[in-house]
Amino acid sequence: MSKGMPPLLGVRGLTKRFGGLTAVNKVDFALWPGEILGLIGPNGSGKSTLVKLLMGIEQPTEGSILFDGAEIAGLSTHLVARKGIGIVFQHSRPLERQTVIETILLGLLPDSLFRLSISAEHRARARAIAEKVGLGAVLDRRPSTLSFADLRRLELAKALARNPKILLIDEPFAGLTASECAEFSSLFREQRSQGKAILLVDHNVRTVAALVDRVIALCLGERIAEGKPVDVMRDEAVRRVYLGGAIEAAPRNGTGAAGAAPLLELRGVGVRYGKALAVDQADLAVGENEFVSLVGINGAGKTSLFNAITGFVPHSGEILWRGQPVKGLSAVRIARLGISHCPETRELFGDMSVRENLDLGGQRQAKAESDDRLAWMFELFPILKSRQKQNASTLSGGEQQMLAIARALMTDPQLLILDEPTLGLAPIILEQLSKALDALRQTGKVGVLLGEQNVTFALPHADRIHVMDRGRLTWQGSPDRFVHEAGANYLI
Amino acid sequence: MAKTAPLRPFWPVLAILALAAFLPLGVSGYVLGLLTLAYYFGVFAMAWDLLFGFANEVNFGTTFLIGVGAYSAGILDNRYGLPIWACVAAGTAIAVVGGLILALPALRVSGPYFGLTTLVAVLLLQNFVIIFSEVTGGEIGLVVPDVITTDAAGNYWIALALLATSGVILTTLSRSAVGLILQASGQDRIQAAALGFNVTRHKLVAFSVSALFSGLAGSFMVFYMGTASIGTLIDITIGVQIIIAAVLGGRRTIIGAAFGAIFLIGLTEILRPTGEVATFLVSAVALLVVILAPNGLTGMVARKARP
Numbered sequence: 107m108s109k110g111m112p113p114l115l116g117v118r119g120l121t122k123r124f125g126g127l128t129a130v131n132k133v134d135f136a137l138w139p140g141e142i143l144g145l146i147g148p149n150g151s152g153k154s155t156l157v158k159l160l161m162g163i164e165q166p167t168e169g170s171i172l173f174d175g176a177e178i179a180g181l182s183t184h185l186v187a188r189k190g191i192g193i194v195f196q197h198s199r200p201l202e203r204q205t206v207i208e209t210i211l212l213g214l215l216p217d218s219l220f221r222l223s224i225s226a227e228h229r230a231r232a233r234a235i236a237e238k239v240g241l242g243a244v245l246d247r248r249p250s251t252l253s254f255a256d257l258r259r260l261e262l263a264k265a266l267a268r269n270p271k272i273l274l275i276d277e278p279f280a281g282l283t284a285s286e287c288a289e290f291s292s293l294f295r296e297q298r299s300q301g302k303a304i305l306l307v308d309h310n311v312r313t314v315a316a317l318v319d320r321v322i323a324l325c326l327g328e329r330i331a332e333g334k335p336v337d338v339m340r341d342e343a344v345r346r347v348y349l350g351g352a353i354e355a356a357p358r359n360g361t362g363a364a365g366a367a368p369l370l371e372l373r374g375v376g377v378r379y380g381k382a383l384a385v386d387q388a389d390l391a392v393g394e395n396e397f398v399s400l401v402g403i404n405g406a407g408k409t410s411l412f413n414a415i416t417g418f419v420p421h422s423g424e425i426l427w428r429g430q431p432v433k434g435l436s437a438v439r440i441a442r443l444g445i446s447h448c449p450e451t452r453e454l455f456g457d458m459s460v461r462e463n464l465d466l467g468g469q470r471q472a473k474a475e476s477d478d479r480l481a482w483m484f485e486l487f488p489i490l491k492s493r494q495k496q497n498a499s500t501l502s503g504g505e506q507q508m509l510a511i512a513r514a515l516m517t518d519p520q521l522l523i524l525d526e527p528t529l530g531l532a533p534i535i536l537e538q539l540s541k542a543l544d545a546l547r548q549t550g551k552v553g554v555l556l557g558e559q560n561v562t563f564a565l566p567h568a569d570r571i572h573v574m575d576r577g578r579l580t581w582q583g584s585p586d587r588f589v590h591e592a593g594a595n596y597l598i
Numbered sequence: 599m600a601k602t603a604p605l606r607p608f609w610p611v612l613a614i615l616a617l618a619a620f621l622p623l624g625v626s627g628y629v630l631g632l633l634t635l636a637y638y639f640g641v642f643a644m645a646w647d648l649l650f651g652f653a654n655e656v657n658f659g660t661t662f663l664i665g666v667g668a669y670s671a672g673i674l675d676n677r678y679g680l681p682i683w684a685c686v687a688a689g690t691a692i693a694v695v696g697g698l699i700l701a702l703p704a705l706r707v708s709g710p711y712f713g714l715t716t717l718v719a720v721l722l723l724q725n726f727v728i729i730f731s732e733v734t735g736g737e738i739g740l741v742v743p744d745v746i747t748t749d750a751a752g753n754y755w756i757a758l759a760l761l762a763t764s765g766v767i768l769t770t771l772s773r774s775a776v777g778l779i780l781q782a783s784g785q786d787r788i789q790a791a792a793l794g795f796n797v798t799r800h801k802l803v804a805f806s807v808s809a810l811f812s813g814l815a816g817s818f819m820v821f822y823m824g825t826a827s828i829g830t831l832i833d834i835t836i837g838v839q840i841i842i843a844a845v846l847g848g849r850r851t852i853i854g855a856a857f858g859a860i861f862l863i864g865l866t867e868i869l870r871p872t873g874e875v876a877t878f879l880v881s882a883v884a885l886l887v888v889i890l891a892p893n894g895l896t897g898m899v900a901r902k903a904r905p
Contacts, residue, residue, distance in 0.1 A: 163788055183791035193792050201785050203850075204778070212782050215775050217795050219803050222774035268794060 112175065114139050114303050115160075115272055120169035120179075122155055122327075127503055129155040131327040132169070137272065142294060142304040144314045144335065147324035148347060148404065148559055150529040153307050154196070156324070157274050160305070161193050162186040173272075184217065192270030196277045196307075198257040200249030206260060207245040210235055213267025232267065239263045239293060254381035255286045262293065273297060276307045279314075280405050281382045291317050309404050311339050323347070367428075369394050369521055369553050370415065370445070374423035377410045384410035386577040387423070392521060397547050397554045399564035399585075402574030408557035409450055411574070412523050415555075416440055416447040442470075446519035450526040450557075452510040456499030460490055460509055463498050467516025476516065483512040486542050504535030508542065515546075521553040522546075528560045536563055543567050565589075611765075611853060618758055622751035630754040634822060636863040637757035640856035641764045641815035643843040645808040650841075651850035652772050653804040654784030659700060659716030660812060660840050662723050665832035667693030667813025672740045672826040673733055682744055686817040693813020694806050701805040705798055717834075724832050739827030746821045753822050760818060761856060764811050769852045771807065780804050842884045848894030857895060 113136035122130040130152045137143050147153050158164040160171060162183040171179040173189055181189075201209050210232040211224055236242055239259045249257060258278065265273060275294070279287045294304055294317060308314045311321055315335035323331040323344050331341040338344055368391040377385035385407045392398045400408050414421035417437040425432050427443050441447070455463055464483060468476030484491040487508040493501060498509060507527050514522055528536055540563060546552065547567050558564035565571065571588045573581040583591065622630055642664060649657045671689025674680045680688070704715040727734040734740055747753060771777055783790040783797040790797050820826045830836070839862065847858025865883065869876035891898050 161792060163792075183788065184794050184796045187792050187794035195789070195792075199786050199789050201782055201789075203781065203785070208778065212778055213793050215779060217779070219776060219800070221776060222770065224775050224778075264793065 111138065113137055113172075114174060115305075116170075116172040117160070118170045118172075120156070120159060120171065121167045122152075122159055122164060123167045125499070129327050130159060130166075133324070133327070133329050135322050135329065135332070137303045137305060139271070139303050140298055140301045141319045142298050142306055142317055144311065144318035144321040145305055145307045145324065146309065146311050146314070146321055146338070148309065150326075150526075151324040151347075152327035153324055154276065155327075157193070157276055157305070157307060160186075160274060161191060187268065187270075188217070190269075190271035192265040192268050192273050194261045194265045194273065194275040194278060196280070198249075198254075198261050200252075200257055200260060202249055205246050205248055206236060206241050206252070206263075207232055209249075209260060210241075210263050210267050213264045235263050235266055239266070240289065255282055257381075258282065258286075258290070262290070266297075270302070272303045272305065274305045274307070277309070277405075278306070279308065311335050311344075315339070367394055368392065368426075369396070369428060370555070371426040371429075372411075372415070372423070373426070375411065375414055375425060376422040377407070377414045377419055378422075379410075379419075384577055385414065385421075388574075388579050390572055390579060390582075392553050392555050394520075395550045395553050397556070397567050397569045398572065399556045399558060399568035399570070400572045400574055400579075401558050401561050401564045403559050405576075406559075406574040407577040408574055409525055410577075412447060412449075412525050412555070412557060415523065416445055441517070444518075444520035445523065446514040446517045446521070447523045448510050448514040448525065448527070450529055452506055454498040454506055454510055454513070457497060459495050459497055460501070461494040463509055463513050464490070464516055467513040471518060475518070479516055479518065483515060486515075486545055487512055502535075504531050504538070507531060507535075507539065511539075511542070515552070519552060521555060524554060524556045526557055526559065528558065528563050536560075539563075540566065615758075615762055619755070622754055627750040630750045632863065632867055633860070634750075634754045634757040636860040637754075637761040637856075638815050638819045638822070639840060639843060639859035639863060640761050641811055642840045643847065643855035643859045644764055644768050644852050645811035645815075646840055647844045647847075647849065647852055647855040648768055648772060648804055649808050650844060651852070652777060652780045652784055653801050655705075655801065655805075656713040657716050657805070657808070658713050658834075658837060658841075659704075659719040660808075661832045661834070661837040662700065662716065662719040663693050663697050663809045663812035664816035664819075664836075665720075665723050665727075665828075666696040666816075667809075668816035668820045668826050668831050669727065669734060669740065670813075671817035672742045672820045675742050675744055675821075676740060677733070679743075682746060682821055686814070686821070689817030689820075690810060690813040693816065694809045697805055697809025697813075698802070701802055701809075705801055705805070720832065720834055720837060724828055727828055727832065735826070737828065739825050740820075742820055742824050742826065744821065745824050746818075756818065757822070760815060764815070765853050765856060768807075768811065772850075772852055776800070776803075842881075846884055846887050846894055848896035849892075851894070851896045854894055854896035861895065 115137040117133060117135050120130055120133045121128065133156060145153055145156065155164060159166050162181050162185065166179050169179060170177060173191065178186055178189060204212065211228055214228045214232055215221065215224070233245065236245055239262050241256060241259050241263060244252060244256060249260065252260065278290055282290065294306070298304060306314055306318055318335060321333065321335050321338040322329055323338055323341070325347045330343040330347065331338050370392045372388050372390040375385060375388040376383070388411055402408055410419060413419040415425055417432065417435055417440040427445070432440055455466070464480060468479055489505055490509060490512055493505060498506065501509060511524065511527065527539060531539070544567055547554065556564055556568070565585050565588065568585050571583060571585055572579050621633070642660060646657060646660050649655045667689040670692040671685040674685045674688055675682065700716065700719050704712050707715060728736050731737070746756060779790070779795050780800050783795060783800050787797045816831060823830070843858040843862045844855040845858070846862060847856065848854030862880065866876060866880050869879050872879065887894065
């Protein structure tokens with residue numbers, strides 16, 4: 107890397123707005139040949155959007171992307187690819203009907219409408235690429251028979267086949283074992299030594315620290331830090347994003363929920379997606395009216411665990427609701443037991459008004475009862491009252507989150523599962539949301555299971571904390587114990 | 599050539615073709631007439647499978663392409679008395695142009711909207727034929743003064759030759775390098791674009807090729823039947839039959855679609871004595887095959903044949 111040279115990629119003032127949400131906000135950075143640049147940030151910080159902008163999958167609202175001195179912002183994806191930018195997607199997207207060698211061959215083909223045959227030279231090159239990434243033994247297999255790591259290798263092979271000058275690699279290490287991570291790392295280093303530039307996206311600095319030359323950190327779409335990995339890890343702004351400032355515990359007023367009969371109990375629960383093990387041997391319980399927080403970085407397995415509870419993904423082990431196993435019940439039946447799931451993606455009906463969304467939640471109750479609950483929701487989230495007639499899609503991110511929670515509560519659940527409610531929200535909104543959760547907890551009407559990567563948000567309301575790391579529940583205890591024991595080791 | 603699918607069924611297909619070529623020596627004119635029609639439908643179904651099986655686009659407008667080709671060829675013969683070969687060539691070319699005019703806006707929208715756009719095109723063409731009845735014959739139909747031949751065996755051989763040629767070209771195309779790119783574009787357009795392929799252009803070309811064979815077979819069919827009418831060439835139900843034939847035969851197989859068409863038309867004919875019930879039974883069989891064997895008849899045979 108030589109900073110005297112002009113950069114291979116120069117990004118200036120890059121901005122992407124989706125309606126009212128600014129996903130990427132005036133981001134500047136540069137990438138030189140022969141360097142690996144880490145792009146880190148918590149979930150919802152805009153990393154994926156930034157990568158999509160670079161690749162032309164999304165078009166920027168403003169800003170410029172110079173590749174080799176030429177403007178590429180706004181070009182369509184295939185033109186960006188032809189300039190020499192390749193991408194390894196976060197999720198393997200294999201072509202199901204093609205074999206490994208065919209898929210790599212595809213990457214080698216020129217974009218011609220008249221080429222019918224594939225030359226022997228292409229075949230030889232495809233084989234060489236397969237050997238290099240470690241797919242030599244599975245050339246004629248189809249993706250459905252490949253291991254998780256081999257699928258990731260295939261993604262990389264496809265991107266390498268085009269011999270790009272810049273490789274965008276989105277979370278390459280998720281779900282891989284330590285030795286596989288090492289293998290991939292050395293492949294990336296080899297590319298770097300050949301003068302390629304790599305933009306490596308990951309959630310935290312620690313995973314990529316040994317590999318990257320430089321790091322930029324994103325939060326809420328803005329660049330908050332840049333520098334050597336060690337410096338970024340120490341950076342005050344970065345620490346605040348991950349740890350959220352000082353960690354505090356706030357005990358519940360009046361009666362605690364500890365000791366109450368378990369509403370929900372998980373015994374040795376596992377979730378698997380084909381070859382990837384997302385949740386491993388999870389034991390967890392939520393008592394009547396208890397507030398349990400499950401903290402862990404993105405990819406830890408929180409969402410999978412929640413989806414197992416609410417019947418959206420199959421599980422092994424036992425999930426008991428008031429002592430009765432839920433296995434075999436459909437998601438609808440589980441919801442009717444009294445579990446309301448407020449997913450990370452919110453899943454609002456965007457074309458319906460705020461009121462209609464709420465009324466849908468209260469569908470199964472008597473009119474008087476649902477009116478009462480509606481009044482309570484407007485008390486909990488006053489802003490929703492004034493927005494009743496607006497379409498849900500026109501709300502800001504924070505308001506949407508409030509609506510999602512309110513809609514879930516409209517069903518009169520005994521347990522509310524909240525998955526990453528703080529995702530992509532500004533601090534000011536977090537405060538409002540935090541107050542509402544506190545009010546909810548003080549009513550003692552409902553048990554809450556909260557999944558969060560933001561510890562500061564998850565801690566104050568919780569009666570109990572569980573820490574989740576790579577599919578396992580690694581620690582549990584009271585919030586004040588968490589501050590002393592786990593807090594220091596957590597994250598970054 | 600990419601080994602997308604090994605040329606396993608090559609010899610059996612060749613044997614069946616040879617057998618089919620000698621069929622006029624042994625069967626009645628009635629059966630030949632039926633098979634002639636089935637072969638034309640076979641071409642329609644194969645052309646449709648290129649879009650559905652490979653480009654992953656559901657085209658409800660296949661009878662739009664057929665109709666444009668057939669009516670253009672018929673009108674050129676009827677009004678201007680051009681020689682048949684010129685009518686067929688022009689009909690095919692106009693079908694391709696019509697297909698491009700339809701596909702350019704239709705491919706801008708994705709997923710179900712593509713299908714809906716093509717469906718509307720069929721209705722538009724239907725109305726067009728009725729409104730300009732002076733030229734098109736309207737609801738009564740268009741009478742074509744010339745036919746290629748009145749000999750049943752001759753017509754049969756023409757249809758068989760067209761089926762075989764179309765089958766070879768479409769199969770070759772689908773298994774070639776462009777076919778691989780087309781399949782990738784169909785399966786995951788973002789990924790295909792990220793590998794540098796202009797997805798829209800590839801789909802557009804696939805659509806044109808599909809239009810070419812639909813228009814070509816449609817034009818020939820006019821000079822076989824001597825007439826063109828909405829009910830036999832353009833109506834939505836014809837399009838649905840072609841789709842059923844292709845799915846029945848086996849998606850992504852090209853030749854499977856031809857077998858599906860022959861099976862479907864044969865079955866309809868066998869069940870004809872049952873009267874009104876025939877259509878119901880044929881639809882029921884089609885539904886069962888689609889539900890029980892999503893890979894179609896060829897999929898069932900291939901599974902049996904595998905050790």
